[in-house]
Structure formats: structure tokens, C-alpha cells
Amino acid sequence: MDFDHSPKVKDLCDRLNAFMEEHIYPNQELHNQQLQEMGHGIEHWENWGGVPIIEELKPKAREAGLWNLFLPESRRGGGLTNLEYAPLCEIMGRAPWSAEVFNCSAPDTGNMETLERFGTEAQKKEWMEPLLAGEIRSCFSMTEPDVASSDARNISLTITREGDEYVINGRKWWTSGSGDSRCKLFIVMGKTDPEAEPYRQQSMILVPRDTPGLTIKRMIPVFGFSDAPHGHGEILYDNVRVPAENILLGEGRGFEIAQGRLGPGRIHHCMRMIGQAEVALEKMCKRALERRPFGKLLSDQGVTRERIAESRIMIDQARLLTLKAADRMDKVGNKEARKDIGMIKVVAPRMAAQVIDWAIQVHGAAGISSDFGLSYAYARARAIRLADGPDEVHQNQIARLELKPYTNERV
Incomplete structure (x- = not known):
């Protein structure tokens, strides 16, 4: 590379x-x-x-x-x-x-x-x-409040064919972007055939925002932050009818689409997290060179220096792993690179949350205010550990792929 x-x-x-x-x-x-x-x-x-x-x-x-x-x-x-x-x-x-x-x-x-x-x-x-063209915005409606959505096979919203239409019924939440009035398109994942093979039951369909029966119930705050004007909505789909041609790729292709969509989404999150961590480290260093508790600069304290050094090591490690995953995606595709994508999805948000946490500590009480932007940065980093699949799901997949070469030898 x-x-x-x-x-x-x-x-x-x-x-x-x-x-x-x-x-x-x-x-x-x-x-x-x-x-x-x-x-x-x-x-x-x-x-x-x-x-x-x-x-x-x-x-x-x-x-x-x-x-x-x-x-x-x-x-x-x-x-x-x-x-x-x-x-x-x-x-x-x-x-x-x-x-x-x-x-x-x-x-x-x-x-x-x-x-x-x-x-x-x-x-x-x-x-x-x-x-x-930037004329409209969109959202992705997948996670549900009533099931463990980290296993997408649990998704219960129904997409039922009736003549030339599909009828959609169910409830979603954490539909990010739905709060923006410019959001005109909802990409919705649900079940078209509960009797099919587990990974062929789900489909994705395009739903215009103004379709009758689509109701935005509320926006859900993240650690008290609204994330306006983006927002994370709880959505009710009550007999929502859309033309049959709104189905994406065909019935039963939801997991296939998710594989293609979530890979880039996950790596983009990680790239942005590295940028946030760099800013936090910069703020940590500047603050450490300004504050002098007990007659000694924070930058001269051993614990502060250790955290600055660890932050630089962790950021660079995460960046290299992210670049490797990006390179693999380009060369072999999202599916073959899923282990690399899973690894950076675990590593980058964890890294960012830790570096931002250390930056908060150096800022003292000011760090948990809104004055320095660190509290919001921490909330974002912590939330990304759940977005597009929690750490545990990615770790489980990484372990399965790591064990796979040895499985046949044990059988």
C-alpha cells in the first residue's frame, strides 16, 4: 500500500x-x-x-x-x-x-x-x-424500538405488495436526518417475506416524506444534544402506500443493499472521528501549556504528557487502520473488506472518545461546558460506537472471520 x-x-x-x-x-x-x-x-x-x-x-x-x-x-x-x-x-x-x-x-x-x-x-x-445538487436531503430508516436491531433479521416493519403498490406498516427510531424540513426522501428497510430464508426476508424501499401515513413523532436527543437541524426521529408508518417501482433492486435484496451502503457509511464516520480527535488533541496541548495548577504547568505533569503521547499514538494507529480499510474496499470491495471495516469501526470511535475524554480532563470543569466544544464532540464519538452497528456486533464478525480458516480443521 x-x-x-x-x-x-x-x-x-x-x-x-x-x-x-x-x-x-x-x-x-x-x-x-x-x-x-x-x-x-x-x-x-x-x-x-x-x-x-x-x-x-x-x-x-x-x-x-x-x-x-x-x-x-x-x-x-x-x-x-x-x-x-x-x-x-x-x-x-x-x-x-x-x-x-x-x-x-x-x-x-x-x-x-x-x-x-x-x-x-x-x-x-x-x-x-x-x-x-444539494436541493434536498434524505434519511435512512432502519432501527426499530421494539426489537434488537443490531441483528437486522429482527426488523419487524412490514412491506406488503398490494397490486401496483407496497403498503408499509411499523415503527422506526434513530432515523437520522429526518428532523430537517429539507429531508424529502426516506430509505426504509423492512420485511417483504417473513417466510423466506433469513437474509432474504428484508427489502429497502423509497418513501417520499409527504406520503400519507408517515408521521414523525419526535426527535430523540443524544446526551441532551438535539443535533439540529439534522435530528434523530421516531417515525410511524401507518398504511403508507408507495408505487411498486419504489422498491430498491427487488424484494429480498435488503441485506445486499445494506452491505453496500453501510460499509462506506462506517468508514466515513471513522474518518470524521479522526478529525475530531485531532482537534481534541490540539485543544489538550494548548490548554496544558496555559494552565499552571500548584505552580507547575499542566504540560509538565507526567500524567498529562503520557496522555498527550498516548493520544498521538492512538490517532495515528486509527488513521493507518482506516487507510488500510479504505484501500481494501477499493481493491476487493465492501464485502471482502468487511473485517477491515469492522476493525476500524470499533477502533476509531473508541479512540476518539478516549482522546476527547482526556482533553476534557485537562480543561477541568470548562471541558464539560459548551464553551470548548468538547462535550458535544464526546457525545458524538460515544454515539458512533452504536451507529451502524454496536462494537460487539463488529467484534463478533471479526472473530468469526478470524476463526473461519481453522473451523474445518476442528470438525
Whole structure:
């Protein structure tokens, strides 16, 4: 594996870093202020929409050629491989809201990849083109409150064929992105045939937001944060009817689609987590060089130095493992790279949560306030240990794949 980025990627990194320095970092406080002014608390989710500074910066990102960078092997997107996109996603991850400026934010990235790989030309024209243009947003509706959704075979929402329509019934939650009024498309996973082989029972279907019977019950806070205007919705599907042509790839193909969708989504989370960890380490170092308890700088304390050193080691280890996984995805595909994807999905969020926790400790009580952004960063990192499958599911798969070569010898 070549660890040196190509001239194309180096140029994109330079341009992206310059954009972040000029437009993103100086507007962090303004972004937060605009959220407050727009009433983006959890109780006001029905009024959620685009943040003015983000909308103002999107045309600038397009003009700078920093738009839809994530989409590999597509004439519609940036055309970058997963390995090429990795350092760019990490840079965007340094500011949690910046990815949307470049039309590279979740869950839209995963949904656009899903449409690109598995959608019909008609589906791409209706939904993917406006998503790529940044005209609408989307969400992915998979997790359910009444079953252990870490085992997707448990999913109970039903998708029943009736003539030229499918009828959808069930309840979902943690449907991230559904709080945004610009979210016009729900990609929903449910059961079309409960009697089929376990991994052929599920399907995915496209549901427009304004379809009768689709009700957003509430937004669920994460450690008290609303994640506005994105949000994580609890959704009721009550006899929701959509045309039969809204099915993705065909009945019984849900797991196949999930395999293709969740791989890129997981690695993008990890890339962004590395960016967040880098910011936390920077803040830790600066704070340690400023504070002098008991007549001695925090940076001179042995425990602080150990944590700074461990943070650098852990970040670089996670980055290398993420790059390896990205390289494997590009070379052998998401399915064959699933062990590599599982490993980084466990390692990167754990690493980020630990580094951010140490940064909080160096900041003292200030670290758990909202003044330094560390409490929100920690909440995001901890939540990512559950998003797209909890650690334990990935560890179980890694262990199964590791044991597989020896299984036949024991039988």
C-alpha cells in the first residue's frame, strides 16, 4: 500500500484546508449562534431547516470544486476512491457541521451511494440528482424500538405488495436526518417475506416524506444534544402506500443493499472521528501549556504528557487502520473488506472518545461546558460506537472471520 497521497489528492487537501481556514473555522461561533436564534432546540424540531451560514457557503464550495467529493466510481460525483477521500473526510470532520457545506454529510452520502449502486435510472433522476445538487436531503430508516436491531433479521416493519403498490406498516427510531424540513426522501428497510430464508426476508424501499401515513413523532436527543437541524426521529408508518417501482433492486435484496451502503457509511464516520480527535488533541496541548495548577504547568505533569503521547499514538494507529480499510474496499470491495471495516469501526470511535475524554480532563470543569466544544464532540464519538452497528456486533464478525480458516480443521 502506498501511503503517499497522489498529486490530485494533495491538491484537494490544500484547497480544502484553505477553504476551512477562510470560511469554516472563523464561522464556528456564528454557526452556533444562528442555531440558537432559529430556535433549534429539541422542542422546536418542526421548524428545523438550513442554517444560513451553511447555505451561504455551499455555492463557494461548489465554485472551489469541493462538492460531492465522496462518491467513488461515478460520473455524477467526485470520482474519488475511498482511499483518496479519506484525508478529505478527516479534514471536514474537524468541524462537525462543515461536511454539509461540501454536500458530503451523512446520511446523504450513504443514501446517494445506495441510489448510485442499486437504484434504477428513474429513481436516480427523481432522487439522486436533487441530492447531488444539494436541493434536498434524505434519511435512512432502519432501527426499530421494539426489537434488537443490531441483528437486522429482527426488523419487524412490514412491506406488503398490494397490486401496483407496497403498503408499509411499523415503527422506526434513530432515523437520522429526518428532523430537517429539507429531508424529502426516506430509505426504509423492512420485511417483504417473513417466510423466506433469513437474509432474504428484508427489502429497502423509497418513501417520499409527504406520503400519507408517515408521521414523525419526535426527535430523540443524544446526551441532551438535539443535533439540529439534522435530528434523530421516531417515525410511524401507518398504511403508507408507495408505487411498486419504489422498491430498491427487488424484494429480498435488503441485506445486499445494506452491505453496500453501510460499509462506506462506517468508514466515513471513522474518518470524521479522526478529525475530531485531532482537534481534541490540539485543544489538550494548548490548554496544558496555559494552565499552571500548584505552580507547575499542566504540560509538565507526567500524567498529562503520557496522555498527550498516548493520544498521538492512538490517532495515528486509527488513521493507518482506516487507510488500510479504505484501500481494501477499493481493491476487493465492501464485502471482502468487511473485517477491515469492522476493525476500524470499533477502533476509531473508541479512540476518539478516549482522546476527547482526556482533553476534557485537562480543561477541568470548562471541558464539560459548551464553551470548548468538547462535550458535544464526546457525545458524538460515544454515539458512533452504536451507529451502524454496536462494537460487539463488529467484534463478533471479526472473530468469526478470524476463526473461519481453522473451523474445518476442528470438525
